[in-house]
Amino acid sequence: MADYDMVLKHWGPVEADYNSHGNLVLTRLFHEHPETQKLFPKFVGIAKGDLASNAAVSAHGATVLKKLGELLKAKGNHAAILKPLATSHATKHKIPINNFRLITEVIAKIMGEKAGLDTAGQQALRNVMAVVIADIDTTYKELGFTG
Numbered sequence: 001m002a003d004y005d006m007v008l009k010h011w012g013p014v015e016a017d018y019n020s021h022g023n024l025v026l027t028r029l030f031h032e033h034p035e036t037q038k039l040f041p042k043f044v045g046i047a048k049g050d051l052a053s054n055a056a057v058s059a060h061g062a063t064v065l066k067k068l069g070e071l072l073k074a075k076g077n078h079a080a081i082l083k084p085l086a087t088s089h090a091t092k093h094k095i096p097i098n099n100f101r102l103i104t105e106v107i108a109k110i111m112g113e114k115a116g117l118d119t120a121g122q123q124a125l126r127n128v129m130a131v132v133i134a135d136i137d138t139t140y141k142e143l144g145f146t147g
Contacts, residue, residue: 003124004075011072013115014065021114022061027051029106036102039095068107071132082132086139096147097137104129 014021030037030051037043042056051057067085071078089095108125111117117125140147 001075003127004072006121006124007111007117007128008072010111010115010117010121011069014111015069018062018065019058021110022063022065023052023054023058024061024110024114025064025103025106026057026061028110029103032106033102036099039093039099064103065107072128076131078132078135082135083139086136087143089136090140090143090145090147094145094147097133097140100129100133100136104133 026043030043031048034048037046040060043051043054043060046054046057067081070081074081104126108117108122111125112119112122
């Protein structure tokens with residue numbers, strides 16, 4: 001619980017502007033890990049320089065962060081939230097499990113820069129996400145997805 005609370009203490013600025021923070025997360029993910037952009041068919045043709053001003057990137061980034069907010073607020077009791085997400089990411093989107101680790105690092109950095117999440121808080125986010133990712137991976141294995 002302490003890890004969830006530590007991250008949630010700094011969630012306010014993210015929650016106050018999901019679109020801007022979401023755009024920052026996806027834009028940075030695509031810049032730091034260009035191969036990830038290919039996993040989002042609607043973003044494949046967008047030039048790196050145009051990502052920051054793209055409304056669809058902002059909207060999808062907001063969706064990602066809203067879901068993360070739900071997971072954080074569930075404080076580990078997240079099966080009902082996570083199962084449909086894991087299922088769609090395995091069967092429809094085909095997102096390799098490592099990509100959740102990559103985006104976790106990006107979110108940790110951005111929360112450090114924009115929401116005052118210190119080093120201990122960033123580690124708390126990694127700890128929370130390690131549990132979430134392990135649970136996603138369990139669903140992936142149940143579905144026979146080896147991504």
